Amino acid sequence: MRDIGHFIGGEHVAGTSGRTSDVFNPATGEVQARVSLASDTELAQAVANAVAAQPKWAATNPQRRARVFMKFVQLLNENMDDLAELLSREHGKTIEDAKGDLQRGLEVCEFVIGIPHLQKSEFTEGAGPNIDMYSIRQAVGVGAGITPFNFPAMIPMWMFAPAIACGNAFILKPSERDPSVPLRLAELMIEAGLPAGILNVVNGDKQAVDAILAHPDISAISFVGSTPIARAVYASAAANGKRAQCFGGAKNHMIIMPDADLDQAANALMGAGYGSAGERCMAIAVAVPVGKETADRLVQKLIPMVEALHVGPYTDEKADMGPLVSRQAQERVLGLIDKGVEEGADLIVDGRDFKLQGYENGYFVGGCLFDNVTEDMDIYKTEIFGPVLSVVRANTYEEALALPMKHEYGNGVAIYTRDGDAARDFASRINIGMVGINVPIPVPLAYHSFGGWKSSSFGDLNQHGTDSIRFWTRTKTITSRWPSGIKSGAEFVMPTMR
Numbered sequence: 001m002r003d004i005g006h007f008i009g010g011e012h013v014a015g016t017s018g019r020t021s022d023v024f025n026p027a028t029g030e031v032q033a034r035v036s037l038a039s040d041t042e043l044a045q046a047v048a049n050a051v052a053a054q055p056k057w058a059a060t061n062p063q064r065r066a067r068v069f070m071k072f073v074q075l076l077n078e079n080m081d082d083l084a085e086l087l088s089r090e091h092g093k094t095i096e097d098a099k100g101d102l103q104r105g106l107e108v109c110e111f112v113i114g115i116p117h118l119q120k121s122e123f124t125e126g127a128g129p130n131i132d133m134y135s136i137r138q139a140v141g142v143g144a145g146i147t148p149f150n151f152p153a154m155i156p157m158w159m160f161a162p163a164i165a166c167g168n169a170f171i172l173k174p175s176e177r178d179p180s181v182p183l184r185l186a187e188l189m190i191e192a193g194l195p196a197g198i199l200n201v202v203n204g205d206k207q208a209v210d211a212i213l214a215h216p217d218i219s220a221i222s223f224v225g226s227t228p229i230a231r232a233v234y235a236s237a238a239a240n241g242k243r244a245q246c247f248g249g250a251k252n253h254m255i256i257m258p259d260a261d262l263d264q265a266a267n268a269l270m271g272a273g274y275g276s277a278g279e280r281c282m283a284i285a286v287a288v289p290v291g292k293e294t295a296d297r298l299v300q301k302l303i304p305m306v307e308a309l310h311v312g313p314y315t316d317e318k319a320d321m322g323p324l325v326s327r328q329a330q331e332r333v334l335g336l337i338d339k340g341v342e343e344g345a346d347l348i349v350d351g352r353d354f355k356l357q358g359y360e361n362g363y364f365v366g367g368c369l370f371d372n373v374t375e376d377m378d379i380y381k382t383e384i385f386g387p388v389l390s391v392v393r394a395n396t397y398e399e400a401l402a403l404p405m406k407h408e409y410g411n412g413v414a415i416y417t418r419d420g421d422a423a424r425d426f427a428s429r430i431n432i433g434m435v436g437i438n439v440p441i442p443v444p445l446a447y448h449s450f451g452g453w454k455s456s457s458f459g460d461l462n463q464h465g466t467d468s469i470r471f472w473t474r475t476k477t478i479t480s481r482w483p484s485g486i487k488s489g490a491e492f493v494m495p496t497m498r
Contacts, residue, residue, distance in 0.1 A: 001031070001033065001034060002032065002033040002034070003015075003020075003033070003034050003035075003036070004023065004033050004034065004035040004036065004179055004180065004183070004203065005036050005203070006036065006038060006042060006046070006200075006201060006202050006203055007183050007186040007187070007199075007200060007201040008042075008045055008046045008049055008200045008201075008202070009045075009046075009049040009196050009197050009200070010190055010195075010196025010197060011196070012183070014036065015036020015037070015038065015042065015203070016036075016039065016041070016042060017036065017037055017038060017039035017041075017042060019036070019037040019039075020034045020035060020036055020037060021034070021035050021037055021176045021205065022034060022035075023035050023090055023176075023177065023178070023179065023180075024090075024177075024326065024327075025089060025090075025092075026090075026091070026092030026322065026323040026324065026325055026326065026362060026363045027092060027312075027313035027314065027315075027322065027323050027359050027362040027363075027364075028313075028359060028361060028362055029327065029361035029362055029363065030361075032089070032090070033090075033180070035176050035179050035203050036203055037176065037203065037204045037205050037207065037208065038202045038203060038204035038207070038208045038211075039207070040207070040211045042202060042204075043171070043202055043204070043208055043211040043212065043215065044211070044215065046171050046200040046202045047142060047171060047200075047215055047217050047218060049169075049196070049197035049200055050142045050169035050170070050171060050197055050198070050200055050217075051141075051142060051169070051217050052197060053169055053195055053196065053197030053198050054139070054141060054142060054167075054168065054169035054197075054198070056195070057164075057167055057168075057169065057195055057198050058138070058139045058167035058168070059167075060167070062115045062116040062119055062165075063116050065115055065164075065165055065167065066112070066113045066114070066115050066116060066165070067193065068164075068189070068192050068193045068194050069109050069110075069112055069113050069115075069161065069165060069192070070113055071191075071192035071193055072109055072188060072189055072192035072194075073106060073109050073110055073113070074192075075188045075191055075192055076102065076106050076109070076188065077106070079184075079188065080099060080102060083098075083102055083153065083181060083184060084098040084099045084101075084102060085098075085314075086180050086181055086184065087101060087102070087152055087153055087178065087180075087181045088314035088322070089314065090152070090177070090178035090179075090180055090181075091149065091150070091152060091177075091178045091325060092277070092313075092314060092322040092323045092324065092325055092363070093276045093277070093279075093314065093321075093322050094314055094319050094320075094321065094322055095314055095317070097275065097276050098153075098314070101151050101152070101153045101154045102153045102154070104151075104154045104443070104446075105151075105153050105154040105155070105156070105157030105158060105161075106157070107445065107446040108157050108158050108161045108162065108446045108464045109157055109161045110446065111161075111162075111446035111447050111464065111465075112161045112162050112165035113165075115165040115166065115469075118165075118466065118469045119137050119166060119469060119473065121134065121135040121136050121137050121475070122134060122135050123135075127479070128481075128496075130481055130482070130484070131479060131480065131481045132479075132480050132481075133477065133478070133479050133480070134477070134478055134480075135475050135476065135477045135478070136475070136476050136478070137166075137469070137470075137473035137474070137475055137476075138167070138473060138474055138476055139166050139167035139168040139472065139473060139474075140166075140168055140219040140220045140243070140472060140473065140474055141168060141169070141217070141219045142168065142169045142170070142171065142217055142218050142219060143159075143163045143168045143169070143170050143171070143218070143219065143220040143221070143222070143472060144170070144171040144172070144173065144212045144218050144220070144221050144222070145159035145160060145163070145170065145171070145172050145173065145221075145222045145223075146173045146209055146212065146221065146222070146223045146224070146225070146233070147159065147172065147173070147174050147175060147182070147224055148175055148224050148225050149175035149177040149178050149279075149325050150276070150279045150280060150281070150325070150385075151280075152174060152175060152178045152179075152181045152182060153181050153182075153185065155224050156172055156174060156182050156185060157185065158450070158463045158464050158468075159172070159222045159463070160172055160199055161464075162464060162468035162469060162471075162472050163220075163222075163468075163472045164189075164194070164198060164199060166469060166472040166473050167473075168220075168472055169197060169198045169199075169200075170198065170199050170200070171200050171202060171212065171218065172186070172199065172200070172201045172202070173201075173202050173203070173204055173208050173209060173212060174201065174203065176203055176204065176205055177325055177326060178325070179201075179203050182201050183201050186199050186200075186201045209233070213233065213236045213237060213240055213242075214240060216240075218242060219242060219243065220242060220243045220244070220471065220472065221233065221237045221242055221243075221244045221245075221246075222244070222245050222246075222463070222471075223244065223245070223246040223247065224246075224247045224281070225247075225248065226248060226249050226383075227248030227249040227408075227409070227455045227456070228248075229248075230246040230247060230248035230249075230457075230458055231246070231248065231455075231458060233246050234246040234458035234459060243459075243471070244458070244459055245451075245457075245458075245459035245461055245462065245463065245471055246457070246458040246459055247281070247451065247452065247456065247457050247458075247463070248409075248452075248455060248456050248457065248458070249281070249383040249409055249411075249455070249456060250281045250282065250283075250285075250383055250409045250411030250412060250452065250456050251285055251286060251380075251381070251382075251383055251407055251408070251409045251411075252272075252282060252283060252284050252285055252286070252409075252411060252412040252413060252414070253284070253285075253286040253287075253288055253392075253403055253404040253407070253413050253414070254268070254269060254272070254284045254286070254287050254288065254413070254414040254415070254416065254436075254440060255288045255290065255394075255397075255400045255401070255404075255413075255414070255415045255416070255417075255426070256287060256288065256289045256290065256294060256298055256415075256416045257290050257294070257397065257415065257416060257417035257418075257419065257422060258290055258291050258293070258294045259417055259418045259419055260294075260416040260417050260418065261416070261418070262294070262297055262298055262301060263301070264416065264438070265298065265416040266298060266301040266302055266305060268284075268414075268416065268440035269284055269287055269302065269389060269440065270302070270305050270306070270309075271440060271441075272284035272414075272440035272441050273285065273287075273387070273388075273389040274306070274309060274320065274321055274367050274387045274389070275320075275321060276321065276322075277321045277322060277323065277324055277365070277386060277387045278321075278384065278385060278386045278387045278388060279324065279325065279329075279385055279386070280441075281411055281412075281456075282411065282412045282434070282441045282442070282443055283385075283441075284389070284414065284440055284441070285383070285384060285388070285389065285390060286373075286380065286389075286390050286391075286392055286403070286404075287302075287389060287390070287391045287392070288391075288392050288393075288394050288400045288403055289391065289393060289394070290394050290395075290396065290397055290399075290400050291394075291395065291396075292393070292395075295391065295393045298391070299348070299369075299371055299391060302349075302369055302389070302391075303348060303349060303369065306349040306351075306367040306368075306369045306389070307349055307367075309321065309351075309366065309367040309387075311351075311354060311356065311364055311366055311367070312356060312359075313356075313359060313362070321367075321387060322364075323359075323362045323363040323364045323365075324363045324364070324365060324386060325363065326363060327363055329363065329385070329386070330363040330364075330365060332385075332386075333365050333384055333385070333386030333387075333388065334352055334365060336378065336379055336382060336384050336386070336388070337350075337352055337365075337368055337379070337384075337386075337388060338352075339377075339378050339379060340370055340373070340377060340378070340379035340388075340390075343376075343377045343378065343379070344372075344374075344377075345370045345371070345372060345373045345374075345377055345379060345390070346370065346371040346372045347368065347369075347370055348369050348370070348371050349367060349368060349369035350366075350368060351365055351366020351367045351368045351387065352365065352366070352368070353366075354366030365386055365387055366387070367387045367389075368386075368387060368388045368389070369388075369389050369391070370388065370389070370390045370391060371391045371393075372391070372393065373390040373391060373392045374392070375392070375403070375406075380392065381407075381408070383409070397422065401426065401429065401430070404430060404431075404432055405429075405430065405431055407454075408454060408455045409452070409454060409455055409456045410431055410432045410433055410452050410453035410454035410455070410456050410457075411432070411433060411434065411452035411453075411456035411457075412432065412433070412434040412435075412436070412441070412442055412443075412452065413430055413432040413434070413435055413436070413442075414435070414436035414437070414438075414439060414440050414441075414442060415435075415436070415437055415438075416438055417437075417438070423437045423438075431453055431454065432452065432453055433451050433452035433453040433456065433457060433462075434450070434451075434452065444464075444465065446464050446465065447464075447465055447466075448464075448465045449461075449462035449463065449464060449465030449466065449467035449468065450462055450463045450464055450465070451463060451467070
């Protein structure tokens with residue numbers, strides 16, 4: 001049995017708390033490793049290493065910090081196949097999907113290579129008589145990231161890359177369900193030239209999260225998870241004087257207009273709804289066709305496509321999607337599907353009884369397709385996080401627009417149409433953070449920022465892009481005047497620039 005510990009001070013250390021959690025192979029249900037769950041003492045040890053290492057790293061000029069990420073990107077590419085296999089073995093997603101997970105994180109690392117430019121600030125000569133004024137952006141000190149199971153490579157890199165590039169030290173608390181890739185990323189950062197203590201990985205559960213929130217030397221926290229926990233983490237961080245960005249759940253809609261190319265829309269719904277078994281915060285969970293004819297035609301296109309989904313373990317190169325991450329996730333998704341049937345939705349493709357020979361104990365759920373779902377149903381209101389697509393029929397564009405506008409979540413949304421006026425109106429009016437126009441998963445590229453609205457996000461600065469540089473730094477403004485420009489005698493009035 002493989003034992004997984006922590007990565008503190010530039011090296012692997014065994015857990016000392018005596019508490020562990022099993023790491024499963026989602027395709028077989030077998031335990032493949034045990035991960036240590038950190039105590040407050042182990043978290044404190046990681047923070048102490050970070051505090052000791054951070055000042056020298058912050059004083060390192062930005063070109064040298066950028067060179068670490070240049071090397072890290074090279075190492076990621078060289079190790080892509082091994083990292084993808086390691087990720088798939090613990091998460092369950094297909095190898096190609098795992099490579100996508102790694103690639104989108106790698107792109108943020110490429111973005112922060114520009115830190116010499118990104119961290120520049122402003123200067124005003126002659127702001128007043130013989131007075132110059134300038135601002136600088138300095139690292140916050142020690143930051144922490146609490147990341148979910150569904151993207152064990154991408155989201156950690158979204159957090160630690162900009163934080164470290166800005167001169168901070170970082171404590172990463174990944175999901176205990178798939179902890180191996182984050183540890184390997186930390187190894188590669190050291191190999192790329194990062195000083196020991198700047199990136200520490202502490203595995204754990206709620207106890208580790210609470211310790212992060214309470215530790216006085218952690219200045220900023222980034223979190224991705226469910227909305228109830230995101231809200232609680234944000235409130236606790238604020239109460240403890242820490243800045244925080246916390247990202248929660250989603251219920252992403254795709255509106256399909258009558259003029260849309262239905263073949264394109266159906267293909268988009270399949271990839272966005274069932275890719276990674278629906279375990280994505282940007283998965284399309286609700287299809288909203290406008291008009292009865294559009295809805296009938298779309299559903300008839302979707303039925304055989306959902307029935308033909310190739311479900312299998314990550315070792316099956318032909319698999320479209322793999323299992324869910326855990327037995328608990330499987331039971332939760334199956335329970336919500338049952339609830340949808342009880343509430344009166346039409347389950348026109350039923351994947352609840354899916355079984356795969358040789359993998360009977362795996363956490364598989366076949367593709368499910370609901371029609372005639374209504375706003376009052378739990379399967380519409382709740383983030384299912386599984387391979388389930390709900391069709392909610394709308395009579396008009398305005399009726400379709402109102403659905404995501406009224407929903408609790410505001411992470412992502414899409415519209416499929418050939419009408420530029422409709423697309424422009426949709427993009428302008430919708431109260432959702434990320435919008436796709438004929439794009440099913442509108443995740444912004446690394447040089448733009450990722451973040452939702454409403455109950456999908458807490459905090460005013462998003463992940464990656466220029467928002468991340470602002471989040472992981474603080475502005476200091478300096479007003480300077482040299483002796484030759486100083487008047488004699490004391491001045492008792494508020495200084496102005498007259």
